[in-house]
Amino acid sequence: METVRGKKIVVQRATPRMLEAGLCGLWIAVAGENFERIHHAPTTSVMHRQQFINHEFGHMILNQEQELLSAERVALLAPLIPMDAIVYALSRTRFSDEQEALAEAIGDQLALIMLHDGPLAAHGTQTGFGRVL
Template sequence: MEKKIVVQSATPRMLESGLCGLWIAVAGESFGRIHPAPTTSPVHRQQFLNHEFGHMILDHDKELIPGRIAYSLSLLLSPISLVIGLGLTATVDGLTSSGRNFRDRVLLWRITPLWQRLLADTPELSIERELSPLQRLIARVPGAHLYRRRVEIRDSLLLHPEQAVSPAERGLIDLAEVRTQAPSPANHTPVVGTPR
């Protein structure tokens, strides 16, 4: 027998209790109910529905329990689910940010000697303060320092194209540019300067 599916949006309290969707099948009825949590995003709504469809298609084990017990159990488990979900989100965000900061910090260390050499004769081009090795190591936002140093290196090379820049240094400047700008072929300009 083919079951029909009735989709009804749940109340906003469903999200407060940590549930994104609910599939209810009642013995003896020829239809199943799916109650997705309310959302303004059609993508999220479809994701909630697909999740519940998965339970139906896979015919996950069902245990008939009184509605009051199911309701009480969902209220007890929802804070735990919410804490786990928020914790995982924060962990993923933290790891992503840490990885980006680590790569920026390594590149900041690599580009600093070039920045110091090129701006030694024209310190007026720089708004970036000199950072000690310890400050470079613990800079809160190394990407901002990397961006400023990259811009100041470009400015110095534009004003003094006779400054020698090795191919390795050109590659370093290009790498800093890629790290500090949205990757797009239209944004990429070749390095100015004479080869060493």
């Protein structure tokens, strides 16, 4: 996904403030940074963590670079990010709208591909991740 986006993707656990606000996933881009961020709710399951990430990848694949959270709201959740530098932020707080359903379906497809390609990927073989794109 970093190759497709042309920048590094930093994955981090959601902050307590984000969790208090009810977020389980957040994709955010900040002007002037050469990376994008994905924050996810904490989980002890590696597969659940990956599914949070895959869901945000689904938004990226759909090219949903629109602001669903206001800059003011992101600044409350992530106060170290300058409000005027926030380019877009997509958060997952519910699963009922079409955009969330599409991102989740793509995330599920990525998970299936990763499961199928896992043994090959361990040996450096190019996997089918690009089939979703």
